[in-house]
Amino acid sequence: MSNPASKATWTPGFHRVFVDLCLGEMLKNEPGSTRITKAGWRNIVGSFYAKTGVRYDKKQFKNHYDSTRKLWKVWVKLTEDSNMKWDPETGAFGASEEDWQNYVKAIPEAAQFQSKEIQFKDKLDIIFDGGNRIEEVKRWASLKWQNDSSTTSPLCGREREKKRKNFDRDCELDSTIVVDYSPTPKASWSPAYHKMFVDLCIEETLKGNKSATHFTKEGWRNIVGSFNAKTGMRYDKKQIKNHYDSTRKLWKIWAKLTGDDNMKWDPQTNTFGASEEDWHNCIKAFPEAAQFRFKELQFSDKLNVIFDGAMPTEEMITRLKRQNDASATLRGKEREKKRRNVGRDCGLKSAIMVNAIPISTIPSEQSMSSSSYTKVKATWTPTLHKIFVDLCMQETLKGNKPGTHFTKEGWKNIMESFYAKTGVNYGRLQLKNHWDSTKEQWRTWCKLIGTSYMKWDPSDQKFEASEEDWTNYLQENPEAAQFRYKELKFTDQLETIFNGTTVTGETEPAVQQRKSDDSVVTFPLHIKEPDTDNFDEKTECHCDVVASRNGVSIQKNASAVSSTEGKRNYSIGECIECLDRMEEIEQGSDLYMFALDVFLKQEYREIFLQLKTPNLRISWLQRLQSCGPPPV
Known part of the structure; x- marks a missing residue:
């Protein structure tokens, strides 16, 4: 039984193979023909599968052929417009910004070529222009063959026949006749591309692939790969990171602007209530804010999650969980399929061909043996830490912490609730490690505020200790340096969690009680x-x-x-x-x-x-x- 065609994803590599195959079939046509024959389409389908291992059907290839032809027509019309001043020598347009604005207003599809040219232009000219261009190429190839023959020693009949047989291959212009694969294009961030980039950043953030201000290597790898697969572009990591930095800079400007009381930002109506004078004063001191005078920052809620660790919305969490569930289902199906095929694979080892599944979707042996959810590196943003503390508080009040740690039921509840609230699947060991580090911070804090000469004032929430006192204390307790300029968060809840009473069955008094000495004071x-x-x-x-x-x-x-x-x-x-x-x-x-x-x-x-x-x-x-x- 034949396998169903996979969804067509046209990566730059796949597109190049397709263009080369179309070129080869067009060169086989009779003079004047501008279409690929039925036999040609059969050859393209078979050759593409042989080269890539991915099976697309004729309809998918024809759809890509039509969309490529449409792009080529837009490009031809653009370069032939005298106002746009296309220079084929430099590969650049000489049109002004006003000329571009007028042209794109009339032909919006041309906007994509403002900062990049069409790929494989010479090949596409031959494929879609046909006729004379094909004959020119064949004559060029013939002349090249004759010149090669005249500059070498006389050939014997067998060698001449071999060279003649290679003429058709030369006509295919495999890599010597037309322009080869173009270098990485200049990054052009359209609104659609920017939205896709932000969504991918959200996905990696919620997966835990973001430490501090930037993503991990795995996170960047996922973003670059997914972006290029979805768009067909070939942006590299540096281009993606540059856009990340510029987006972060824009977000900082926006955050500063909306946080200014004088600008009177209303999140309900998404408008500023500032007067003209307020705007004038703000822009005078802060020129970068002028871009938000009449428009707001796009995707600000998502950017808050990415750059500030804000609480993700239900929609974001649902989207990530849906992707996790889908990937888990796929891995399950692959495991079952592999189990059923073990016997057949052993008996028919020499007869098995690679199935029509894109290589990127085939799970590895390691992923097949892993659990349903991929374990991610734990990254504790302020928002995730608050959720964790709240859940620990709930389980403590339920009586699921009889001693210094939670019961199995308590940890199970924390794990499930944490995943439900955040969409991030941390394991029990990761949660326990964070519990231990939080407890260590709590002990450090208690010892610090309980030291008499540090003079902690609970009313003003600050220390009255001198610089000398701080220096002496930190020499003996270097771990307290983290509280030199900021206090411990969620102390009310941590007091209940670490020093409180847990009730299991009968009510028992707490066994821990603060000592009244220089280290800890009650x-x-x-x-x-x-x-x-x-x-x-x-x-x-x-x-x-x-x-x-x-x-x-x-x-x-x-x-x-x-x-x-x-x-x-x-x-x-x-x-x-x-x-x-x-x-x-x-x-x-x-x-x-x-x-x-x-x-x-x-x-x-x-x-x-x-x-x-x-x-x-x-x-x-x-x-x-x-x-x-x-x-x-």
């Missing part, structure tokens, strides 16, 4: 500490409050300070008023109703109102909720 819940004389050992409450930089961990069934003298009594009404101001908690939700029950306890009301941020209050409520119904 911050009190209240600014004014209770007098030790008022401490009542018999008084118990359900929560032991251990404060951190700007977070609080709750430990159930532990002893706590419970002095009520000099303390304010927080009312239920105050708590509800605070709860209603928290937009993150929907009124009437399970968590909202749970909070109302919690407010019945004076100790809980005090804790709730003393917590400084909404996120921290939510984390505390979710922690209590995971422990079961609040005690009455």
Whole structure:
């Protein structure tokens, strides 16, 4: 049974083979003929398969023939227009920008030739112009043959006959009669090409093939290969990288412009609200912004993901997952096909021919034995890190972290949710490695803010230490240098994840508690500490409050300070008023109703109102909720 024709993809190499085959068949025609015969098409189909291993049918070849002929006609008309001033000696147009603008307005198809000429022009002239051109070529080849004969020693009859038989091959102008394969063309980035480039960059970014500001070698290789396969161009890595850099420069200008409060950018309407005077002042100080005076940056949401690590949209993630699923299905089919063909391959080894599948789509032995999803190198952008921390927080509150690490179920949930949210398929080991590095950062941060002479101020979120103090500290703790000018992100959640209590079945108190020394210090819940004389050992409450930089961990069934003298009594009404101001908690939700029950306890009301941020209050409520119904 014959294999179905594969989808025609005309790479530069395939196009060159096609042109050479068409030229050979045209030279076999009778004088005056301008079309390829039926026998000629059969020869082209068979020869193309023999040379490339790819089986395209006659209709696909004729479609490519027609599209190539259409391009050639556009080129001929363009070069024959006197206003465009084509110089065949230099291979360049002498037309002005205004001439080009007028011409492209009338003939839009000519825009592609503004910065590059048509490939294989001499061959296409012979194929599509036919007639006299073919006779000229044959006469030229004949003259070349005669000259060669006259300049050599007399040939014997057998040698002359051999040379005559080679005449037809000479007429095919294989590589000596017409211009050979042209060099890499000048990169011309039309809107369609730019969109394709941005989509490919998004794809490689979401795959994790982008470290820091540029793509990995694998990422660039995928982008260059896919772009050339889809467009038929032959842009090299340098040309692609140059366009990447120029696109990044444009994005930076746009980001700076939209981030300027004076320009009043409205993302809802995609317009600026700045006055003429504001624009004048902005462009005077920032001339590059003038290009966005009347138009916005294209594909800004995608560029935010590529250059800033922004959260990808659902559409982007769905597209990548669809491609992953498609490639996984293809690999599965290839594995099954290979398994079924093992017996036949062993018995008919000498009779097997290469199938009509493009080489690039045939999986290797390594990929066939791999899992359904290709493992990618883990690259942790700020967005991916935030998603990871959020998922760890969820699993902690669910009780899937009984000790220092998550359970198997916890890791499984994190892996599946991470892939669902990002479209990036990281393995369990990659996620655990990031967990360990995040935990190490957390420990470094806790030690830093707990060192008394570093003078961390949780209210202002900054250190008051002198340069000398920093120098001395970093000499002993060089890993803390990362926090010299920036604080640790997501400290509220990390406090809960690494220092909190996890409930599995029965409620157990947390075994880890900060030590009050020069390395790690425990911050009190209240600014004014209770007098030790008022401490009542018999008084118990359900929560032991251990404060951190700007977070609080709750430990159930532990002893706590419970002095009520000099303390304010927080009312239920105050708590509800605070709860209603928290937009993150929907009124009437399970968590909202749970909070109302919690407010019945004076100790809980005090804790709730003393917590400084909404996120921290939510984390505390979710922690209590995971422990079961609040005690009455």
